[in-house]
Amino acid sequence: MKRTATIAVTAVVALVPATGEAAKAESTKRCPQDAFCVWSKPGYQGKKVVLTKNGVSNKIANQMNNRVSSTKNKFDLTVFIYDKRGAKGEIRCFSSNSKEADLGGSYNFDNRAASSLIPKDPEPCF
Numbered sequence: 558m559k560r561t562a563t564i565a566v567t568a569v570v571a572l573v574p575a576t577g578e579a580a581k582a583e584s585t586k587r588c589p590q591d592a593f594c595v596w597s598k599p600g601y602q603g604k605k606v607v608l609t610k611n612g613v614s615n616k617i618a619n620q621m622n623n624r625v626s627s628t629k630n631k632f633d634l635t636v637f638i639y640d641k642r643g644a645k646g647e648i649r650c651f652s653s654n655s656k657e658a659d660l661g662g663s664y665n666f667d668n669r670a671a672s673s674l675i676p677k678d679p680e681p682c683f
């Protein structure tokens with residue numbers, strides 16, 4: 558009788574750290590509303606950079622140059638990224654409220670992004 562109770566307590570304790578780790582992994586995958594988030598690894602993992610301001614930005618180049626592998630666009634706007642600073646070079650677009658788990662493959666933009674443009678007005682994805 559006493560032995561059964563000990564096993565039950567041990568099982569509860571073991572569950573606590575597992576839950577905490579799962580919550581931590583989930584928070585790094587999250588992207589707030591009205592933000593464009595990029596991650597250094599596919600599947601929204603690794604280092605994350607969050608872009609929220611309208612206009613051209615070199616924040617990706619400054620913090621994660623040529624390492625972006627996945628993206629989430631939580632704007633009601635198309636967002637553009639470029640392979641050179643200052644919104645120059647080759648371009649890719651992300652439709653409003655879309656996500657891309659892997660910029661490799663047909664996207665052909667893995668580890669290439671350097672700058673971004675969040676326009677003030679809605680523009681179509683080409």
Ligand SMILES: [Ca+2]
Pocket residue numbers: 596597598599623624625626667668
């Ligand atoms: Ca990467």
